[in-house]
Amino acid sequence: MPPLPAPPCTTADVCTTTRSAIVAGTVTGHHLLDVEGYSRTKELFPNGTYTNSLPFTVGGRSWHISFYPNGRNPGSADFVSIFLGLEIDQICAEPVAARVQFSLIDRARKPVPSHSRATELHALFHSTDGFAFGFPQFIKRADLENSEHLKDDRFTIRCDITIAKKLRKERRRALSRFVDVPPSDLHQHLGELLASKEGADVTFHVTGETFQAHRGVLASRSPVFRAELFGPMTEGGAAAVVEIDDMDGQAFRALLGFVYTDALPEDMTPEEEAVMCQHLLVAADRYGMERLKLVCEDRLCRHVTVGSAATILALAEQHRCHGLKEACFQFLESPAVLNAVAAAEGFEHLARSCPSLVKDLIFKITDC
Structure with a gap:
């Protein structure tokens, strides 16, 4: 809570303000x-x-x-x-x-x-x-x-x-506050800009869906977008059209939302979040968006289950996500869990595509 301003002094008075506090703290x-x-x-x-x-x-x-x-x-x-x-x-x-x-x-x-x-x-x-x-x-x-x-x-x-x-009681320095600065609302304004499409100068065709955006915003957030949209092969003033055929529209919509607002959709169920973060982790790595990649990596650490462990572990290995890889290894430390994951769909693909990873996993569990 910001300190309250001291009452005004009259011209005839010498105004002295002192301050103390009663502190009832906690340890959690x-x-x-x-x-x-x-x-x-x-x-x-x-x-x-x-x-x-x-x-x-x-x-x-x-x-x-x-x-x-x-x-x-x-x-x-x-x-x-x-x-x-x-x-x-x-x-x-x-x-x-x-x-x-x-x-x-x-x-x-x-x-x-x-x-x-x-x-x-x-x-x-x-x-x-x-x-x-x-x-x-x-x-x-x-x-x-x-x-x-x-x-x-x-x-x-x-x-x-x-x-x-x-x-405890303590003396404090009396401070006056005359201006309250609200928190940043830049993300709200940029989100409104994306939704309105005003001034949009790039169009994306993504597996049957069309999205409009602003090259300057995209370039400021991704070195890959910057190279694609402002590279030597692009025409300076012409509206760009980009074809993307290896990402679904829902994932690309979330990617654009993060570019403009630095946030993921808030209305996802845990199951939807797990799937979305897998798609976005791949997209973040592709477009050089390190913060988005870390956000997805962090959230996927909470979604490692028997059914998803093999897929998430393969993603972690392919996209160099060391924290996510360790989270998967920790989940698989129990022999009962490892046996259940080995019997689940996806483990054979993991063993074929990342044999060295399975070898590392066995050594780690043996050491435990």
Whole structure:
């Protein structure tokens, strides 16, 4: 929030403005608990028994998550129970005021709203009495087992912790603000220019669809467009016509949208986003648009599944996407997941087209 301007001084007064602040800060952090071999955990831990995560640190204190695959007590025998506690060796002179949220994570690595549970701020955490806070009935086992979030006998729970810091007071320099500068709206104006086609001087024919755009904007965003539209073989003032027969119209529309607004479409489902980002990654590499390529690479890291891993890994190798390649390797570390991917459509093509990549994958998993 911007500081409020000081009240005006009269000509007869000497105006002195001072400022102080009361600061009620917080420390936040989160931990991801992956449960692999869920069916086996149900056999190993009957009702009332649990296993702990490895310890992790938030707010200078060491915590753990307790996982009860068959519930914490008889009343929660049909549920998965989840609790957060302090490590036993933590010495707390004062209770820890913390807000805790547990969330089931979907395949796009986002919390599932219907399976997210949170506390309010409470000073309830003591290491001396072994107290832990959580939810005996976090999620019904039948709901988990029938959902898409349990994939290949594995799922992920995210624990977000917010810890209240001690209240402090501090002196601040009083600043006056006379002008509020709004955030940049350049992308909005350029998006409107693309939509209006006003002044457009280049036409693209893309597999039966026609698009109009502005050579200057395209050239400023892509060295390939610059060479194609302003190269020595083009006529300076003539409207250019470009034929593109290896990209579908929907992908090219998204490509143009990114050129003008630096953003991807917002109304895509996760499945549509996964497909679109594969097409756009290829286009970004072709047109030398490094930022778009990185945006697609980042989003595809969230869409690596048994059905898509082979295709995405091949894309990562062919277009030199090192981060995406590592994300695929990490997904394939589990032997059960690797076997499922090897049996899925697309793996044979990967083995034929990128044999060295499959060899690297085997060596990496063997080392793990």
